[in-house]
Amino acid sequence: MKLLVIEDEKELSDSICVYLNSEQFACEAAYDYPTALEKVVINxxxxxxxxxxxxxxSGLDILKELKTFNKSxxxxxxxxKNSLDDRITGLNTGADDYLTKPFHLAELGARVAAIVRRKSFDGNTRVSVGPLTLDLSDRVLKSGEQPIAxxxxxxxxxxxxxxxxxxVVTKEAIVEHLWGDDIDMSDSYDFIYSHIKNLRKKLMNAGCNDYIKAVYGMGYKFSLD
Structure with missing residues (x-):
């Protein structure tokens, strides 16, 4: 899933991106307010x-813009800044969590994962995929206790x-979310078809119905109903 790191210290930003990329996220970076604002409004x-x-x-103005555009x-x-006022202002303006520098990357990763779970999966650490279970903590898809590669x-x-x-999600949205800023490196969407074909095959071989449906002229829909 796609993340945005808005941090002007390039070395710290790079370290965060490298770590989160290793944790199955796709990271983009912005080092100043105008670049960050453009990214959050468009993406x-x-x-x-x-x-x-x-x-x-100010990062607090980024939060206000997110609220203005009804972004979730x-x-x-x-x-x-380790003051109570900054923390309260940030949380009241719409932030989900607050972490004071310096911090361990593992803690940052855990807090990001918790926010993603709350936003996308109602806080659950396990999600059912038909007869299968996706363990969000271990990042493993399982059939019973058997992992599926x-x-x-x-x-x-x-x-x-x-x-x-x-x-329905468009091909463009899938590429942007999985590859982030690297989207311009691709001349076609053939690799999307390949990844979807392989994922569909693995799910069906594990006993799932064919949940991934192509929606003509639009994109794809993952339907568990």
């Missing part, structure tokens, strides 16, 4: 990691479909 993210103090603007992206504030992109694709179950 949707499972979670935004947001520094309050930014070049040419999760937000985790990270800031060196998925590639990183197949896992991300399944997670994205489940967070949008019974809704």
């Amino acid at each position: 949707e993210y499972a979670c935004i990691i947001l520094d309050i103090t930014l070049p040419r603007g 992206d999760g937000v985790l504030i990270i800031s060196a 998925l590639t990183k992109k197949e896992y991300e694709l399944l997670l994205y479909f489940l967070s949008n179950k019974n809704r």
